[in-house]
Amino acid sequence: MRTESSHSIQYLVEVMNQFPTTRVTGFSVGGRVVVGNDMGVEGVMVIVDGHERSITDNQGYYKLDQVTSTHYTIEARNKHYKFKKLENYMVLPNMVSIEDIVAVSYDICGLVGMVSSSQKATVALTHGPDNVKPQKKQTDGNGNFCFEGAKHNETRKTISLTSDSSEFLFSDVIPGKYRLEVKHRSSESPHLHRHFNP
Numbered sequence: 295m296r297t298e299s300s301h302s303i304q305y306l307v308e309v310m311n312q313f314p315t316t317r318v319t320g321f322s323v324g325g326r327v328v329v330g331n332d333m334g335v336e337g338v339m340v341i342v343d344g345h346e347r348s349i350t351d352n353q354g355y356y357k358l359d360q361v362t363s364t365h366y367t368i369e370a371r372n373k374h375y376k377f378k379k380l381e382n383y384m385v386l387p388n389m390v391s392i393e394d395i396v397a398v399s400y401d402i403c404g405l406v407g408m409v410s411s412s413q414k415a416t417v418a419l420t421h422g423p424d425n426v427k428p429q430k431k432q433t434d435g436n437g438n439f440c441f442e443g444a445k446h447n448e449t450r451k452t453i454s455l456t457s458d459s460s461e462f463l464f465s466d467v468i469p470g471k472y473r474l475e476v477k478h479r480s481s482e483s484p485h486l487h488r489h490f491n492p
Contacts, residue, residue, distance in 0.1 A: 320360035323385055325392030327354045327370045327377065335397065338372045358392075361385050368392065374401035376443075403440035406433050419444070 327338045327350050334354020340347055343366055348356040350370075365384050370377040376399045385392065406415045419441045420428040431439045 320362050321387045322357055322359045323361060323387075323389055323392055324355060324357040325368075325395065326350075327356065327395045327397075329375075329397045329400065335370075335372065335375060338370045338375070338377075340395075341369045341371060342366050358385075363387060368395065370395045374403060374440075375399070399443045399445050401440055401442045402444050403438070406437045406439065417441075 325340075327335045327340070329335060334350065334352070336350055336352045336354065338350040338354070338356075340350065340356045340358070342358060342361075347358050350356045363384075363386050365382045366380075368380040368383055375397045377395050377397050380393060380395060383393070402419060404417070406417065415433050415437070416430055417433065417439045418428040418430045420426070429441055431441060433439050
């Protein structure tokens with residue numbers, strides 16, 4: 295009877311070995327990179343524990359594949375934005391999504407196209423309380439300008455553009471891509487065009 299029992303046990307062990315257990319080596323989870331007004335930021339590199347893992351789409355969404363249940367440092371990098379890091383952030387397989395990565399500051403950059411390449415414009419950025427003096431930048435030889443470190447939560451942002459003969463004002467500037475064409479006639483130049491792309 296002992297012999298029969300040992301054969302049964304041996305047979306059971308052999309059957310169990312025919313069906314190896316499967317192991318989950320990782321799962322996928324997504325998230326979003328945003329400016330404070332819930333507008334997604336496109337083209338942002340998402341870095342997990344120092345390694346580039348994803349790039350955001352045109353709505354600011356990204357996906358991380360092959361992650362495991364552990365703590366990560368998740369950060370976002372883009373030339374004209376600074377973002378808050380998610381440090382020691384626990385990722386779990388039952389999560390709907392990762393917490394939003396939010397921009398803490400951004401640059402306001404653009405291009406002013408003048409009819410004559412010898413003309414330059416001065417661009418002024420007013421942001422924050424009314425008593426703060428505006429920052430001023432003169433366009434470079436190609437008409438480019440850039441203001442660094444604008445904060446999302448500042449009360450207002452106004453761009454003004456001046457040249458030798460004219461002044462233009464653009465208020466309530468928020469992150470995004472714009473194309474604005476201003477046509478102006480003056481006695482000096484019958485067709486003066488300025489293009490503004492923050």
